[in-house]
Amino acid sequence: MKTWRNWLGNVTASPHDLVTPASTSEVVDCVERASRRGERVRVVGAGYAWSPLVPVEGTLLSTARLRAVRRVDVERQQVTIEAGATVRELVDFVTAHGMSVRSPSMFMGLSVGGLLATGSHGTGLDAATFGDAVTSFELVTPDGSVRTVTDVDSPLARALLCNLGALGVVTAVTLQCRPAFNVQEVHAPADIDDVAALIPSMLAENDFVELFWMPPSRRAKFKLGNRTSRPATPVTGRRHPSAGDHFIAGLSPLFPYLAHLRPILDPLAQTVYDRIGTGVRVVSAPDFAHYNQAYPRCISSEFGIPIERAPEAWRWIHGRLRRYGDAGARPVSLIVHARFCGPSRALIAPSAGRATCHLEVLSFHGNEHRHLFGEDFDLVMRSRFDGRPHWGKEIFNPAEAASGYGDNLGVFLDLRRELDPRQRFLNPFLRDQVFGLGRRLRAAPHDRRDAQRTD
Ligand SMILES: Cc1cc2nc3c(=O)[nH]c(=O)nc-3n(C[C@H](O)[C@H](O)[C@H](O)COP(=O)(O)OP(=O)(O)OC[C@H]3O[C@@H](n4cnc5c(N)ncnc54)[C@H](O)[C@@H]3O)c2cc1C
Numbered sequence: 001m002k003t004w005r006n007w008l009g010n011v012t013a014s015p016h017d018l019v020t021p022a023s024t025s026e027v028v029d030c031v032e033r034a035s036r037r038g039e040r041v042r043v044v045g046a047g048y049a050w051s052p053l054v055p056v057e058g059t060l061l062s063t064a065r066l067r068a069v070r071r072v073d074v075e076r077q078q079v080t081i082e083a084g085a086t087v088r089e090l091v092d093f094v095t096a097h098g099m100s101v102r103s104p105s106m107f108m109g110l111s112v113g114g115l116l117a118t119g120s121h122g123t124g125l126d127a128a129t130f131g132d133a134v135t136s137f138e139l140v141t142p143d144g145s146v147r148t149v150t151d152v153d154s155p156l157a158r159a160l161l162c163n164l165g166a167l168g169v170v171t172a173v174t175l176q177c178r179p180a181f182n183v184q185e186v187h188a189p190a191d192i193d194d195v196a197a198l199i200p201s202m203l204a205e206n207d208f209v210e211l212f213w214m215p216p217s218r219r220a221k222f223k224l225g226n227r228t229s230r231p232a233t234p235v236t237g238r239r240h241p242s243a244g245d246h247f248i249a250g251l252s253p254l255f256p257y258l259a260h261l262r263p264i265l266d267p268l269a270q271t272v273y274d275r276i277g278t279g280v281r282v283v284s285a286p287d288f289a290h291y292n293q294a295y296p297r298c299i300s301s302e303f304g305i306p307i308e309r310a311p312e313a314w315r316w317i318h319g320r321l322r323r324y325g326d327a328g329a330r331p332v333s334l335i336v337h338a339r340f341c342g343p344s345r346a347l348i349a350p351s352a353g354r355a356t357c358h359l360e361v362l363s364f365h366g367n368e369h370r371h372l373f374g375e376d377f378d379l380v381m382r383s384r385f386d387g388r389p390h391w392g393k394e395i396f397n398p399a400e401a402a403s404g405y406g407d408n409l410g411v412f413l414d415l416r417r418e419l420d421p422r423q424r425f426l427n428p429f430l431r432d433q434v435f436g437l438g439r440r441l442r443a444a445p446h447d448r449r450d451a452q453r454t455d
Contacts (some may be wrong), residue, residue, distance in 0.1 A: 053165060063113050079093065094173075101175065108240075108289065121391070134157075155411055175440050202224065217270050239287065239289060247294075298362050305386060341357070
């Protein structure tokens with residue numbers, strides 16, 4: 001029995017076996033061995049997901065040794081990379097070859113396979129999920145065969161674009177990149193009461209838009225980016241963690257215990273935050289990224305809502321958090337964050353089929369008020385704003401998480417069943433809570449032995 005924990009330590013598992021294959025054929029061996037033992041398999045990339053997608057009692061297959069670049073074609077602006085590589089490794093490689101990934105502004109510690117599995121995204125209306133730039137997938141299916149999927153509009157490719165690790169192991173992908181470009185970055189402060197009204201014009205006038213608000217401040221900040229041919233100035237800490245990132249991450253376990261110091265700490269934090277990235281500067285596209293690359297101990301919940309509902313949803317969040325604040329509660333102790341993306345081809349990514357505002361609330365882990373607002377946020381985003389939760393972030397109501405996908409969900413589940421009739425690549429979170437398949441599984445005679453397992 002091995003032990004595994006995710007980055008934050010809020011999700012743990014005790015798999016029977018933890019394997020780290022270094023090639024596609026070794027992945028096939030691992031999948032076949034698990035199948036002979038009658039064990040379930042789950043895949044883990046960088047282990048950052050906050051939701052319990054990874055835990056399994058059987059075989060946990062890590063992609064940590066699958067990180068090679070297999071092929072680069074500068075003329076066609078394509079790179080074939082193994083799924084365990086991190087965004088940082090990918091970005092450093094394509095930058096060195098004069099290219100840029102299509103979806104900037106993602107945290108660089110995540111793995112290519114993990115991003116793909118959860119429909120993860122950066123910001124920018126001409127990019128949807130990270131995976132929408134994939135032109136070819138290499139997949140080891142649950143029966144141990146290797147498939148190459150190149151028809152990107154096929155149902156299987158669309159399912160792989162947000163696969164939840166439930167269709168097998170993605171071992172490598174070919175990504176369509178674009179020529180390297182620079183971005184003029186501007187941080188525009190806005191009074192919190194004006195933010196909602198400003199969102200449409202910010203989206204109309206800029207290539208990349210992000211929005212940050214640190215409650216209970218009266219100020220929010222737009223981070224705006226526009227492509228430019230002007231030369232870039234290097235920025236530290238956007239691709240690789242800075243000393244400051246490590247310092248704050250190291251101190252962060254103390255933050256929940258410092259709540260009584262809020263009257264002093266809030267203005268201090270706001271002053272530091274106001275100074276981040278002020279002014280206008282030109283950065284290379286990969287440097288138009290997250291402010292920190294070593295995270296404090298925090299936890300996030302996020303919904304993708306139709307982009308045109310963003311102003312209304314922002315007003316709701318602001319009003320609700322202000323009411324909590326008036327009552328002395330601080331359920332979002334870090335930041336409210338919005339990013340905006342185009343429609344995804346994925347079957348079940350939050351941005352499937354529609355331009356999306358990704359609205360995220362981030363709190364320090366250990367915040368005792370977090371659940372109060374989290375449950376409100378979940379209910380209101382789903383019921384009032386047609387929201388779909390980010391699969392890799394905290395999911396307050398798993399039974400409703402897949403409910404916003406209409407017929408796409410049926411297509412996904414049919415494909416999944418075809419590839420994995422014995423449900424080897426599901427764990428109880430997905431099988432029972434998200435997809436509600438538990439009862440059917442127990443009724444199937446060939447799966448009785450599995451049904452007794454508790455993983
Ligand atoms: C600090 C932090 C920053 C984040 N920033 C962003 C962001 O900028 N944008 C965003 O959209 N999300 C973001 N997220 C959420 C994150 O993108 C997802 O949780 C993502 O899945 C994490 O990637 P990972 O490699 O850590 O995946 P893991 O946590 O290792 O796995 C997540 C899922 O992917 C599956 N999986 C992993 N590799 C494979 C593979 N090769 N084949 C099949 N399935 C696989 C696993 O089975 C599991 O279901 C962030 C999360 C954290 C903690």
